[in-house]
Amino acid sequence: MNLLAMDYLLPGAAGAAQDTGAAAAAIHAHLRCEPEPPVRLRRRFFDSFEWSLYRAGAALEEVVTDQHRELLWQDLSNYGAILARQATAAEPGLIDDLPPGPVRERVEPLLGVRRLLPMAVLSGSRQTLRVLNDDDKTVARIWLEEMRVAVDGGRSSVPLPARLRLAGVRGYTHETETAAHRLKTVLGLEPAHAPLYLEALAAAGRRPGGYSSKLDYRLDPAQPAEAAIRTILLDLLSTLEANIDGTRRNLDSEFLHDLRVATRRTRSALSQIKGVLPQAVVDDFKARFAWLQQVTGPVRDLDVYLLDFPRLKAELPPSLRDDLDPLRDWLAAHYDAEQQALARALEGERFKTLLRDWRAFLEAPERNGATDARTPIKAVADKRIRRMVKRVREEGRAITDASPPEDLHELRKSCKKLRYLMEFFQSLYPADDIKGLIKQTKVLLDNLGRFQDLAVQAEHLRETAAAMQREGAAPLDTLLAMGALVSRMLEGQQRARQEFARIFAGFDSADNIAGFERLLAAKKRRAAPAEAGA
Numbered sequence: 001m002n003l004l005a006m007d008y009l010l011p012g013a014a015g016a017a018q019d020t021g022a023a024a025a026a027i028h029a030h031l032r033c034e035p036e037p038p039v040r041l042r043r044r045f046f047d048s049f050e051w052s053l054y055r056a057g058a059a060l061e062e063v064v065t066d067q068h069r070e071l072l073w074q075d076l077s078n079y080g081a082i083l084a085r086q087a088t089a090a091e092p093g094l095i096d097d098l099p100p101g102p103v104r105e106r107v108e109p110l111l112g113v114r115r116l117l118p119m120a121v122l123s124g125s126r127q128t129l130r131v132l133n134d135d136d137k138t139v140a141r142i143w144l145e146e147m148r149v150a151v152d153g154g155r156s157s158v159p160l161p162a163r164l165r166l167a168g169v170r171g172y173t174h175e176t177e178t179a180a181h182r183l184k185t186v187l188g189l190e191p192a193h194a195p196l197y198l199e200a201l202a203a204a205g206r207r208p209g210g211y212s213s214k215l216d217y218r219l220d221p222a223q224p225a226e227a228a229i230r231t232i233l234l235d236l237l238s239t240l241e242a243n244i245d246g247t248r249r250n251l252d253s254e255f256l257h258d259l260r261v262a263t264r265r266t267r268s269a270l271s272q273i274k275g276v277l278p279q280a281v282v283d284d285f286k287a288r289f290a291w292l293q294q295v296t297g298p299v300r301d302l303d304v305y306l307l308d309f310p311r312l313k314a315e316l317p318p319s320l321r322d323d324l325d326p327l328r329d330w331l332a333a334h335y336d337a338e339q340q341a342l343a344r345a346l347e348g349e350r351f352k353t354l355l356r357d358w359r360a361f362l363e364a365p366e367r368n369g370a371t372d373a374r375t376p377i378k379a380v381a382d383k384r385i386r387r388m389v390k391r392v393r394e395e396g397r398a399i400t401d402a403s404p405p406e407d408l409h410e411l412r413k414s415c416k417k418l419r420y421l422m423e424f425f426q427s428l429y430p431a432d433d434i435k436g437l438i439k440q441t442k443v444l445l446d447n448l449g450r451f452q453d454l455a456v457q458a459e460h461l462r463e464t465a466a467a468m469q470r471e472g473a474a475p476l477d478t479l480l481a482m483g484a485l486v487s488r489m490l491e492g493q494q495r496a497r498q499e500f501a502r503i504f505a506g507f508d509s510a511d512n513i514a515g516f517e518r519l520l521a522a523k524k525r526r527a528a529p530a531e532a533g534a
Contacts, residue, residue, distance in 0.1 A: 006180060007079060007196070008189035010144075010162040020127060020144040020162050023187055027129060027142060030186050031179055034138075036128040041065045043122040043147065045197045046092050048114035049246060049255070051209045056110050059197045060103070062092060065126075071103045080195030092116040094252065113307060115252040119208075120200040121150040123157070131179050139172035140179050149200040158203050163192060213239055213258045215265075215423045221378035225276045226366050228377035232424050233269060234362050236262045241355065247296075248343045253303040256342075260300060263292050268420040272384055275372035281361060288354050295345045298338045301460065305331050315488045316481060323481035327464070330473050381425040382520045388418040389516050396444075396504045405455060408500070412448035415441060433519050440512055447496055447503045454493035458486045 010023050027033055042064045047053045053060055059074040071092070073084040086101035095111050098104040107116075124147035131140040143165040148157040166183065168176030183189055192199070201208055217235065219228050240262040246255030267289045270282050305312075309328050313321045345351055366373070372380050395411045419441050426434045465482045468474035474482075506512065 006166050007192035008164045008166075008183070008187075009192050010164055011188050011190065020146055023144055023162075023164060024127060024129065026186050027183065030182050031129075032132045032134075033129040033142070034132055036130065038125050038127045039065045039067070041124065041126050041145075043196075044118045045120040045200065046116040047119045047208075048111055049117060049251075050114070050211055050213065051119075052110045052112075052114065053107070054208045058106070058110070059195065060092070060107060060116065061197070062088070071098070071101075073103045073106050074195065074197070076195055076197070079192065080197060112254075113252060114254050117251070119206065120197060120204060121154065122147045122160070122196075122200055123150075124148055131175070133172070133175060139169055139175035141167045141169070142179075142183075143167070147196075147200075149203050151204045160196075160199060160203055163196065164189060211242055213261060215426075217424065217427050219377055219425065219427050221428050222376045224366075224374045225273075225377045225380040226370070226373040229269065229273055229276050230362050230366070233266060234359075236266045236269070237355070237359060237362065240266070244346055248346045250339050250343075253300075253307060256296060256300055256303065260293065260296050263289055263296070265420055265424075267293065268417055269424065272388070272417050272421055273380065273424075274384075275370050276375075276380065277373075278370055285354075285358060285361075288358075292351065292354065296342060299335070299342045302331055302335050302338060305457075306335070312485060316484055320477075320481045320484055323475075323477040324485070326473060326475060326478045327468070327482060330464070330468050330471075377425070378428050381421070381428055385418070385421050385425070385516075386520055388414065388421055389513075392418055393508055393513075396508060399500070399504075405451070408448055408497075409452055412445065412452055415445045415448060419445060429519055433515065437512070437515055437519060440507055444503055444507045447499055451493055451496040451500070454489045454496065458489040458493070461486050461489070 010020065024035070042062075044062045044064075046060045046062065054076070057075065057077050059076050059080065061072040061074060063070055063072060068087065069089065070085055070087050072082050074080045075083050084102035084106060086099070086103045088099055090097050090099065092098060094113070094115050095104070095108050097116075098107060124145060127144040129142040129144070130138045131142060133139050143163075145163045145165070147160045147163070149160055150157050164183070164187070166176065166180055194202075198208065215235075217232060219231070240259055243255045243259040243262070246252070247259050267286060270277070270286050270289070306328065309324075309331075313324050316324065392411065392414050395407070395414055399407050399411065419438060422434055422438050422441070426438070461482055465474060465479055469479065
């Protein structure tokens with residue numbers, strides 16, 4: 001076990017071959033060392049598309065040599081210190097592709113359903129020197145590495161500064177410290193101030209944590225509404241575009257999910273932020289984005305079922321669970337055809353034209369005669385949020401025990417619009433105030449979502465049972481299990497319906513509505529200007 005592991009940069013030109021050769025000669029002159037044969041190695045650092053490991057302060061590295069292939073779990077806050085390692089023979093991908101072990105245990109809660117993607121790919125060589133004491137026992141190891149990092153999608157590479165790593169051996173801390181002192185004195189070593197991973201990302205021109213689907217705008221309250229809305233819509237377009245390739249290649253289900261959320265938010269912005277953009281443009285693109293939402297729906301529905309299948313089975317009595325397996329097989333068998341149809345749509349001219357036309361409009365000079373185009377965005381946001389709160393309250397108060405499900409569905413759509421408005425414009429308001437109101441709105445949305453989703457799932461399951469029966473793919477026991485599952489779904493929907501009045505009362509409470517009034521009356525506090533020369 002290594003008790004001491006320190007990385008240094010060798011002086012000289014980055015990656016120059018003479019760096020490690022000269023360093024090895026100098027080390028031999030001042031330390032008793034036994035060289036091992038040099039090895040070629042490939043190092044790849046993995047993360048999910050939204051950088052979930054990096055955001056948790058960790059890195060996952062795969063090291064491949066002729067002799068072995070292993071995964072290393074590293075602490076980025078401690079210069080890439082290795083906290084866990086395990087051998088692997090599989091290509092990192094979804095969590096089920098990783099073998100059981102200490103690295104998988106750390107990755108799993110952070111990765112979820114996302115796929116591990118190579119964020120930095122390095123290749124090069126390593127020379128190992130075993131530092132010996134007078135008894136010829138190994139007291140430390142020195143690794144001299146020359147690496148290059150791939151850039152431009154692997155079409156070329158750039159050298160990294162040559163590195164030296166000194167690792168101590170249990171029981172020989174003093175000898176390791178002595179060796180470290182000599183190395184720094186003889187070679188003029190510079191400590192590596194950043195882990196190799198971050199150095200490689202910088203050299204490749206990649207910004208870690210550069211993607212997030214979360215809304216995070218910094219709007220000026222006095223900014224003309226049209227300029228602010230274009231900022232929001234351009235960011236949503238960038239999010240949508242960032243997820244096209246992963247959706248088309250079906251890397252994991254979250255690419256399609258994020259693409260659909262960006263589409264839904266775009267449609268909501270076009271519908272709700274009235275009088276800011278030309279109405280003819282709004283009507284045109286609302287229809288075109290509605291088409292995109294439609295063509296991406298079938299694969300997302302299948303994703304939800306397949307991801308949720310273990311929970312669906314667990315909903316049934318143990319004696320019925322295995323009878324549900326033909327449903328999973330049927331869904332999986334139809335998945336490829338739907339995914340191929342989606343990929344064709346995303347590669348088609350209709351979709352490409354939509355993106356091209358939309359970006360051209362959003363980036364065009366602002367020449368707009370809409371009534372609120374020049375109105376300060378804070379005034380527009382106040383007006384739209386106030387109107388939507390009023391609509392949610394009126395629709396919610398009109399719902400009784402006798403109201404049809406359609407009324408709850410309409411209320412859900414209004415709540416979504418309110419939530420999106422608050423999320424779009426949250427930088428215009430005091431953070432603590434608007435976050436609390438968004439949270440309360442989400443509580444109501446969750447209840448309405450459970451009610452609606454369970455109804456849709458139950459109906460979809462009935463339709464699926466009929467389709468399976470027509471194809472001769474549904475044994476009687478499977479149909480009975482599906483019927484039992486539909487019954488459980490409808491029971492869950494009824495529970496959500498029974499909870500609605502209490503949850504809506506929380507949203508419609510005097511305290512919550514007073515919070516909206518304070519929010520819409522408040523002026524956002526501005527940060528104090530920095531002192532000159534600060």
